Amino acid sequence: MSPLDDEAWEAWSPHELGQRLREATLPWYVAGGWALDIWHGKQTREHEDLEFVVIRNDADHFRAILHELEFFTVKDGTTEYLPPAANLPSDVWQLWGGDMRHGCWRVDMMMEPGTPDLWIYKRDRAIQMARSDAVRVSETGIPYLAPINVMLFKAKHCRKKDQIDFNFLRPRLSLEEKEQLTTWLNELHPGHEWIKKLPIS
Known part of the structure; x- marks a missing residue:
């Protein structure tokens, strides 16, 4: 099965996914x-x-629930069909879900390390925290990643869109959130322009 065009996005809303x-x-x-907008409430x-x-180990659970979609692996700029019965390749951490009947992509399913209790930053696994601190739940029941994460x-x-989001x-960030984000930026992106814009006093 051939993938859709990379630009053929008509994504679901978080509510529709939920x-x-x-x-x-x-x-x-x-x-x-979208996680930021859930936090903002608009x-x-x-x-x-x-x-x-x-x-990562739960990917098949979600592929099965979203059986109306066809999933495609995304790696190094290449998109390839992943049949429902096929195992997830060990080097793949991203799947796009295609609504082939309507000719559009609906979701970008990312995979991460960690456990149900532990959130691990996949770009540097030394950064870890309780999943209950990293993931919040909206008033309508939608789980979303905390803003500083x-x-x-x-x-x-x-x-440009990242700067707009920042x-x-x-x-709206608390002092504690500013301190934590500043610590992470100093560790992973020393000299980042956002550091000086996060006064913590």
């Missing part, structure tokens, strides 16, 4: 810009996709 995953028994959460900008994250991911590339959330 409805489909309401029977899920394993951890998952919304990530990226949509602050357009989102081209919908990223959600599962523990989202920004840790966004700091690496710091695209500017919008910075005034």
Whole structure:
């Protein structure tokens, strides 16, 4: 099966995904810009996709629940079909879910290390915290990644939309959150422009 065009996104909203995953028994959460908007309680900008994250060993559980989609592996710029009965390749950490009937992508399923109780930053596994601290739940029951954890991911590339997200959330961060994000940035991205914009006193 051939993949859809990379730009053929008509992503579900977090609510639409949450409805489909309401029977899920394993951890998952919304990530990226949508996670920030769940935290803000409103949509602050357009989102081209919908990223959600599962523990790597749980991927088949979510593939089975989202059986209306066809999944494709995404690695090094290449997208390849992954049949429902096929095992997840050991070097793949990202799947796109395609709604082939409507000709569009619906979700970007990211995978991470860790356990149901422990969140591990996949780009540097020395950064770990209780999953209950890393993942919050909205009033409508949607799990989402905490804002400073989202920004840790966004700091690496710091695209225009990442800067917009940072500017919008910075005034709402607590002192403790600013301190933690500053610590992470100093460790992984010393000299990052956001550090001087996070006064912690």
